Amino acid sequence: DTGVSQDPRHKITKRGQNVTFRCDPISEHNRLYWYRQTLGQGPEFLTYFQNEAQLEKSRLLSDRFSAERPKGSFSTLEIQRTEQGDSAMYLCASSFSGTGGDEQYFGPGTRLTVT
Amino acid sequence: AQSVTQLGSHVSVSEGALVLLRCNYSSSVPPYLFWYVQYPNQGLQLLLKYTSAATLVKGINGFEAEFKKSETSFHLTKPSAHMSDAAEYFCAVSPSLFGNEKLTFGTGTRLTIIP
Numbered sequence: 001d002t003g004v005s006q007d008p009r010h011k012i013t014k015r016g017q018n019v020t021f022r023c024d025p026i027s028e029h030n031r032l033y034w035y036r037q038t039l040g041q042g043p044e045f046l047t048y049f050q051n052e053a054q055l056e057k058s059r060l061l062s063d064r065f066s067a068e069r070p071k072g073s074f075s076t077l078e079i080q081r082t083e084q085g086d087s088a089m090y091l092c093a094s095s096f097s098g099t100g101g102d103e104q105y106f107g108p109g110t111r112l113t114v115t
Numbered sequence: 116a117q118s119v120t121q122l123g124s125h126v127s128v129s130e131g132a133l134v135l136l137r138c139n140y141s142s143s144v145p146p147y148l149f150w151y152v153q154y155p156n157q158g159l160q161l162l163l164k165y166t167s168a169a170t171l172v173k174g175i176n177g178f179e180a181e182f183k184k185s186e187t188s189f190h191l192t193k194p195s196a197h198m199s200d201a202a203e204y205f206c207a208v209s210p211s212l213f214g215n216e217k218l219t220f221g222t223g224t225r226l227t228i229i230p
Binding site: 097 | 121124149151156157158159160161164205207215216217218219220221222223
């Protein structure tokens with residue numbers, strides 16, 4: 001297995017545009033997480049899924065953000081009407097939840113710059 | 116609610132010297148604690164985790180951490196620093212034994228190794 005992958009790795013967009021990021025988890029992992037990391041800060045939890053169900057969403061998450069995992073495999077994170085404050089690294093992680101469990105494995109991230 | 120505080124955003128040590136990175140936690144439930152490392156342009160990698168089985172936890176790359184309930188601490192140490200240890204280190208807390216619910220991260224400590 002090649003680990004968690006994210007696409008694109010870098011995205012530059014103009015304020016007001018919509019952007020979509022993709023995350024492919026480790027194949028046998030049923031949980032998938034999104035975090036946001038700004039410069040000088042630790043990752044901040046956004047949301048997570050078990051299979052296709054979104055189990056938790058941060059109260060800090062603007063309604064301009066939406067995440068999906070339609071078939072319980074890959075996930076997309078969309079940001080509508082981007083603002084300069086959305087500039088950050090968006091991290092995806094996956095894990096297995098079940099007998100034995102497992103920790104979260106992180107992808108390399110997508111760096112978003114809003115100009 | 117759970118939180119972690121990392122004291123010292125930047126730590127510099129000489130090669131071969133002791134590494135000590137500090138983390139204090141706050142939790143209303145028994146915490147499960149983690150240390151992650153992030154190398155430039157890479158995702159986070161798990162160093163070690165405390166799951167209540169033992170208070171002294173050994174991780175990868177020679178790192179270890181000790182859980183001290185009386186001090187609400189989970190400091191990370193390594194007896195002898197190596198140049199390859201230069202990275203950013205994050206302490207995190209989870210309500211889940213396996214860390215497969217949301218992680219709450221500290222703000223990170225950037226470790227610099229002086230040759």
